Each structure stands twice: as structure tokens, then as C-alpha cells.
Amino acid sequence: MRFLPVNRQAIxxxxxxxxxxxxLLASLxxxxxxxxxxxxxxxxxxxxxxxxxxITVARLVNAIAGRDLQGSVQRSEVLVQxxxxxxxxxxxxxxQILGISAxxxxxxxxxxxxxxAFTGFAPxxxxxxxxxxxxxxxxxxxxxxxxxxxxxxxAGSFSAVYPQASPGGWQIIGVTDTAxxxxxxxxxxxxxxxxxVRFVDAGAVENIAADAGQQSISEIKAxxxxxxxxxxxxxxxxxxxxKVRATGLLTVFQDRGRHGQAGQGVSASGAMDQAAFxxxxxxxxxxxxxxxxxxxxxxxxxQSLGENVVAVTGADAPITLTTAQGQRWAAPRYAAxxxxxxxxxxxxxxxxGARCYVAVRGGYQVDAVLGSASADxxxxxxxxxxxVGQLLNVQPATHAVVxxxxxxxxxxxxxxxxxxxxxxxxxxxxxxxxxxxxxVALLASQRWQVTPQSNRVGLRLTxxxxxxxxxxxxxxxxxxxxxxxxxxxxxxxVLFLADHPLTGGYPVIGCxxxxxxxxxxxxxxxxxxxxxxxxxxxxxxxxxxx
Numbered sequence: 160m161r162f163l164p165v166n167r168q169a170i171x172x173x174x175x176x177x178x179x180x181x182x183l184l185a186s187l188x189x190x191x192x193x194x195x196x197x198x199x200x201x202x203x204x205x206x207x208x209x210x211x212x213x214i215t216v217a218r219l220v221n222a223i224a225g226r227d228l229q230g231s232v233q234r235s236e237v238l239v240q241x242x243x244x245x246x247x248x249x250x251x252x253x254x255q256i257l258g259i260s261a262x263x264x265x266x267x268x269x270x271x272x273x274x275x276a277f278t279g280f281a282p283x284x285x286x287x288x289x290x291x292x293x294x295x296x297x298x299x300x301x302x303x304x305x306x307x308x309x310x311x312x313x314a315g316s317f318s319a320v321y322p323q324a325s326p327g328g329w330q331i332i333g334v335t336d337t338a339x340x341x342x343x344x345x346x347x348x349x350x351x352x353x354x355x356v357r358f359v360d361a362g363a364v365e366n367i368a369a370d371a372g373q374q375s376i377s378e379i380k381a382x383x384x385x386x387x388x389x390x391x392x393x394x395x396x397x398x399x400x401x402k403v404r405a406t407g408l409l410t411v412f413q414d415r416g417r418h419g420q421a422g423q424g425v426s427a428s429g430a431m432d433q434a435a436f437x438x439x440x441x442x443x444x445x446x447x448x449x450x451x452x453x454x455x456x457x458x459x460x461x462q463s464l465g466e467n468v469v470a471v472t473g474a475d476a477p478i479t480l481t482t483a484q485g486q487r488w489a490a491p492r493y494a495a496x497x498x499x500x501x502x503x504x505x506x507x508x509x510x511x512g513a514r515c516y517v518a519v520r521g522g523y524q525v526d527a528v529l530g531s532a533s534a535d536x537x538x539x540x541x542x543x544x545x546x547v548g549q550l551l552n553v554q555p556a557t558h559a560v561v562x563x564x565x566x567x568x569x570x571x572x573x574x575x576x577x578x579x580x581x582x583x584x585x586x587x588x589x590x591x592x593x594x595x596x597x598x599v600a601l602l603a604s605q606r607w608q609v610t611p612q613s614n615r616v617g618l619r620l621t622x623x624x625x626x627x628x629x630x631x632x633x634x635x636x637x638x639x640x641x642x643x644x645x646x647x648x649x650x651x652x653v654l655f656l657a658d659h660p661l662t663g664g665y666p667v668i669g670c671x672x673x674x675x676x677x678x679x680x681x682x683x684x685x686x687x688x689x690x691x692x693x694x695x696x697x698x699x700x701x702x703x704x705x
Contacts, residue, residue, distance in 0.1 A: 160228070162220045162699035163589035165206065166670045169640050170216065170699060171589040172205045172223055177276055177288055180205060181232045183223070184277075184352075192222050199421045199638035200277040200352070201662050202286070202317075206638030216699060224701040235274070235353040241320065242361035243269075243311050247331035253296055253313060264332060265360055267291040273318060273356040278348065278424035279636060279662030282538045283322035283340030285350035285424070286636070290318055302328030309334045311358065315635075318358075320350075323539065335361075342528060342540075348423035399465035401519065403549040404503060407458025409536075410545040412523065413516075414450045416657070417531035417540075426661045427641070428535040431514055431615065431680025435473035439518035442470035442495050444560040449522035450532035452545070454515050455615075456683075457508035461517070463498035467553060468520040468561060470495055471504075474512030474681060475571055479505045494564035495520075512571035513683040521556035536615050537658040572678075574685035580606055581682055583675045584693045585644065590634070590666035591696035594646070598626040599696075602644075602668060607652065607688045617645075618654040618682060625650025626668065639663040642671035642679065644690070654688075656680060669696075 160183075161173040174180045184200045187207075194214030199206040209219055245265045254261040273287040296313040303326060306312070310321040312329035321327060322339035339349050350356065403410075413436060416429025430436035430453055437447040452459070457476050461469075471478055471492055478490040483501025490496045490504065498504060506515050525532045525542055534541040572581040591599055607620035626646050639645060639662060643655040647665045654671065655663075656679065671679050672693060682688065 160224060162223070162701070164586060164694070164696065164699060165589050165640055165667075166586045166642065166673060167211055168673060169206060169208045170219065171637070172207060174203050174205075174228070177202055178232075179203075179228045181276060182228050182230050183226055185232050186226045186230070187223070192219065194219070197419060197421050199279070199661060201279065201637040202276070202635035204635075204637040206640065208640075220699050221701045232353070235355055237351075237353075238272075238355045238357060239350060240357050240359055241311075241335050241337050242359045243333040243335045244361050245311075245333040247311065247333045249299070249312075249330040250332045253330050253332055256296060257293055259293070267293055268313075268318070268332065269358045269360050273358070275350045275352050275354045275356065276317070277352055277662075278350070278422065279638070280424065280660050281322055281325055282423060282425045282540055283348045283350070284319060285339070285348070285352075285354075285356075287318045287350075287356055288316065290316070294318070296330050298328040299330060302326055306331065307334065309336060309339075311335055322348075346423070347529070352422060399463075399467055399521075399553045399555075401467065401469075401551045401553065402462040402464055403545050403547055403551070404460035404462050405458055405505070406545045406547060407454050407506070408456035410452055410454040410459050411534035411536070412450045412525050412532045412542045413453040413534065413657075414532050415448050416533050417529045417535075420529055421638075421661060423529075424661055425529060425538060425540060426535070426659060428533040428538075428541070428657050429531070430516065430533070431657050432473050432516065432677045434677045435514075435516045435681075438493065438565060439470045439472040439516040440522075442472070442493065442562045442565065443468055443518055443520040444556070444558060444562060445518060445520065445522055449518070450525050451523075452517040454506060454517065455513055457506050457515070459515070459517065460503060460505040461551075462503045463500060464550070465500050467498045468495050469498060469504060470518050471506065471515055472518075472565075472567070473515040474509035475567065476509040476512075476515055477507035479507065481505065491564065493567045495561035509571075509683065511573045512568075512681040514681060519553050520559075520561065521554040524552040524554050533657075535658050537660065572682050572686045574683040577687065580687045580689050581678065582689050582691050583679060584672040585669040585690045586672055586694045587669040587692050587696035588667075591668055593628055593630040593634070593666040594668055595627050595629045598628070598650075599668070601626060602652075603690050603692050607690075609682055609684050609686050609688065611684050613684055615656055615658040617656050617659055618679070618688075620652045620654060620688065622651065626652065628666070630666075634664055634666050636662045636664045639667060640670055642673070642676050643667045644669045644671070654679060 163171040196208040276288040306327040311333040314329040413430040416427035480490040481503045612619040
């Protein structure tokens with residue numbers, strides 16, 4: 160058992176194999192450790208999030224190190240049967256790799272019982288283990304840009320079903336109509352950790368039945384993923400609201416995020432700049448966690464239906480108020496702005512920072528999905544992005560107060576200014592030792608520029624010299640935290656932001672310190688970054704850690 164640093168709120172436990180991982184996971188779930196918030200299991204690791212004010216790293220490491228790894232995992236009573244049409248485009252290639260016929264691949268895939276080891280990559284994506292021992296299939300050399308929803312695939316010793324269309328490098332052997340992810344269910348993810356799974360050849364049988372005496376879940380027809388939505392206002396004046404006149408590059412609802420959903424393969428998402436999001440609400444007398452609008456790059460324009468009070472925080476962008484009579488003047492950031500019926504508020508392109516937050520007194524009426532109104536742009540969970548002409552209802556204010564104007568942040572990063580570098584504190588780990596000493600030094604000594612391929616999922620960075628690895632083996636999928644600096648094969652880092660995947664297959668050289676995550680969320684395309692390691696990488700030995 161190895162203990163690897165992640166950041167001051169997380170550590171990673173590395174085990175010898177999947178069996179040990181599942182045994183430790185079962186132990187931590189059966190006898191929770193006080194102060195542990197969430198567990199993200201993977202092939203050979205468990206990412207452990209904890210509250211530093213409730214438990215120290217030393218106590219946490221020692222508590223986990225004392226767990227028995229010699230036990231066994233109790234089999235679930237739930238058996239999920241999934242009908243598959245075995246006509247996948249990689250079926251013949253998989254057969255050739257394994258040295259058997261395509262028919263034999265199907266027979267072996269349906270002839271053994273799988274179990275859900277862990278979830279990740281996307282909501283409802285379950286890594287299934289325990290199939291026929293013959294299955295050890297490499298990923299495709301070049302991943303597909305789009306794998307269809309329902310694709311049944313193999314990679315390594317695992318099998319999985321893609322819950323939605325997405326990029327992917329697994330070998331596709333078939334397709335199913337069974338919905339892996341459906342928000343109309345009490346548990347949206349069909350496959351939960353520990354569930355047993357049996358694939359059935361849909362071309363060979365017409366009816367699916369569970370084994371006698373076993374609890375079974377069987378779903379044949381896929382369900383369309385539900386989205387949360389903002390409730391429409393009317394232009395009759397019966398209710399206050401805001402009408403979207405322009406959306407800019409992207410405007411979505413965000414709040415604190417949907418924490419605690421790792422078991423279903425769902426990451427937290429949430430506002431990229433949490434401090435700005437909370438400030439926008441406080442300026443209006445709202446509870447600090449009410450959903451707000453997050454807009455990137457400027458261009459958002461809203462017209463008031465009835466009287467409203469709004470606040471704009473975050474990026475340094477010009478704000479223009481246009482009255483119903485056509486008068487225009489500049490409105491302040493970090494202050495309450497009163498809008499009369501017919502007034503419009505427009506946000507221009509930021510001169511510094513990337514994202515603005517728009518709150519309204521009383522709060523927006525928007526549906527929560529899994530406890531949050533945040534729009535996850537990678538997983539497609541939550542309300543869709545705003546559209547021109549959309550009408551947003553505003554909830555009645557419980558009290559007619561506003562907060563005092565606040566001072567905006569002293570400095571936000573600007574795009575394309577070669578002399579303006581953003582310095583982000585970094586905690587090295589958990590896979591720093593997978594890189595050469597020269598690469599670790601280069602991470603800090605070289606500056607990195609944010610490329611146009613960046614978004615809410617992460618900042619894609621480019622530097623003059625790529626980071627080289629000391630260990631070139633393939634890394635089994637493992638949990639990836641917010642702020643992780645993942646380094647793919649090309650050696651150019653990706654800084655994971657709010658909508659990052661729950662697990663990843665490239666080593667993480669370090670993680671942005673939690674106190675700089677809001678700053679990272681405000682870095683625009685074209686800006687320059689320097690990383691400042693604040694802790695050296697070192698394993699967390701139970702006997703040595705203080």
C-alpha cells in the first residue's frame with residue numbers, strides 16, 4: 160500500500176491490484192473514517208478526499224494503513240442483464256488480437272459474469288471486471304473522436320458500455336439500447352459499484368430473464384437524458400424575469416456544484432470562480448449558494464421584465480445599462496444594479512479575467528439535477544446553455560436588501576500580454592515520480608501559454624519544451640481531482656477545471672493548490688502561466704508522516 164500526495168484536501172492510496180482496491184474500498188465504506196468526504200476508486204487506486212480541519216494527513220494515512228487487505232468483497236444480489244447486438248466495428252480485430260473467432264469472442268463475453276469495479280470517465284460509465292481471463296485487449300492506437308452511445312467495448316481486462324456519444328479509445332464489439340444513464344430513475348446510473356452484470360446476445364434470444372431467486376434489473380429501451388431547465392417567464396408583466404438578448408460565447412447556470420456523486424461517475428462541476436459566484440449573491444442579499452449565470456468572454460445581454468436588481472462579478476469587463484428610453488451609461492462591477500422594466504444590461508469583452516457571474520435578487524427559477532443547477536459541459540448534466548430569446552423567471556425576494564459594494568480582485572490575468580504571467584501555486588503529486596527530474600524542474604522554470612482548445616473541462620497548455628516521462632508504461636485509470644495537471648503522451652500539460660472527467664489515464668505531475676483554483680478559473684485563452692511548486696513530492700509513509 161502506497162500513499163501519494165495530491166493536495167491539502169486529498170491523498171491517493173495505491174494498491175497492488177484491483178482485488179486489493181475493492182477490499183479496501185469495502186472496508187472504508189463499511190467503517191468510514193471521520194473527516195473523509197468522498198472516495199473515488201479506480202483500477203489500482205483510491206482517491207480520498209478529506210476535511211483537513213477534521214483529520215490530519217498523518218491520522219488519515221495511519222487509519223487507512225491499518226486496514227486488512229486480506230478479506231473478500233461480498234457479492235451483490237443485484238444482477239443487471241444487458242442485451243447486446245454483437246456487430247461492433249472492432250469485433251474482427253479483437254478476435255484477431257486474441258487468436259480466436261468472432262463467434263468465440265461473443266461466446267466468452269456472454270458466458271461469464273462481470274461486476275462493476277468502479278465508475279468514472281462519464282456519468283454512468285462503469286468499469287466491469289471479472290470476465291473471461293482471455294480478455295486483455297489493448298486500447299486503439301488512435302482513439303475515435305466519437306463513440307456512439309450504447310457501444311459495448313473492451314480495454315485491458317475491462318468491459319464497459321458508453322452511456323453517451325463521446326470520444327474514446329476502447330475496442331467496440333457491439334451495441335446495446337439499454338440506458339446506462341437516465342435521470343428519471345432514483346439512481347440515474349444503471350450500473351452501481353458492486354453490481355453483477357451479464358451480457359446477453361440479443362441476436363440469439365428474444366426474452367431476458369434473471370436467474371431464479373436473484374434480484375435482477377433489465378432495461379431494453381434507452382431513455383433520453385433529462386436536462387434541468389430554467390423556468391420561462393412571461394412578457395405579460397405577471398412575473399419578474401430576464402430575457403436573453405445575446406448569450407456571448409457561452410452562458411450557463413452554475414452554483415457550488417453537485418458534490419458526492421462519484422459513485423455514479425459524476426464530477427462536481429460548479430462555478431469556475433467560486434468566490435466571484437458567492438460574492439454576486441451576497442451583494443443582492445441572496446443566500447450565497449443560489450444559482451447564477453456564468454458567462455465566458457463577454458457578449459451576454461439581458462433585458463429586464465419588470466423591476467429587478469442584479470450584480471456582476473468576476474472578470475474585469477465593461478458593463479452597459481441601456482434604459483427602455485435608449486439612454487446608456489456604464490454600470491459598476493461588484494455592486495447592486497437596479498433595472499427598471501425594459502432596461503437592458505450588456506457585458507462587454509473582458510480586459511482581464513475570463514468569466515463574469517450575474518446574480519439576480521431572489522434568484523433564478525431553475526431545476527436542480529442531482530442536487531445542483533450547475534451545467535456540466537462534458538457530462539451533459541444540468542440545464543443547457545442559454546439561448547437567445549430565452550425567458551428566465553426570477554423568484555420573489557424574501558427581503559428587499561442589498562449588500563454594500565465590494566472591491567473587485569486587485570489583479571486578474573489578461574490575454575496575450577507577454578509581460579503578464581499568472582503564477583499558480585502547485586502541490587507536486589501524485590505521479591511526479593513518473594517524470595524525469597529535468598521535467599519536474601521544467602514544469603516550474605518554463606512558462607506555459609493557454610491554447611484556444613481550452614474550456615470549462617480544462618486549460619490546454621503549450622510550452623517550448625515538452626515534459627518527458629521516466630516511466631513510459633500505460634497508467635491504469637485513476638481518480639483526477641480539480642486542478643490536476645495531467646500530462647498526455649505529447650508532454651504538453653492539461654490543467655483540469657470544473658468539468659473535468661472523474662478519472663483519467665495519464666499521469667498527474669501536480670495539482671494547483673486549492674487557494675489558486677478560483678484564479679485558474681479566470682485565466683483566458685492566450686494568457687501565460689508559471690507554476691510555483693510549494694511542496695516537494697514525497698510519499699506519505701505511515702510511520703514517518705507528522
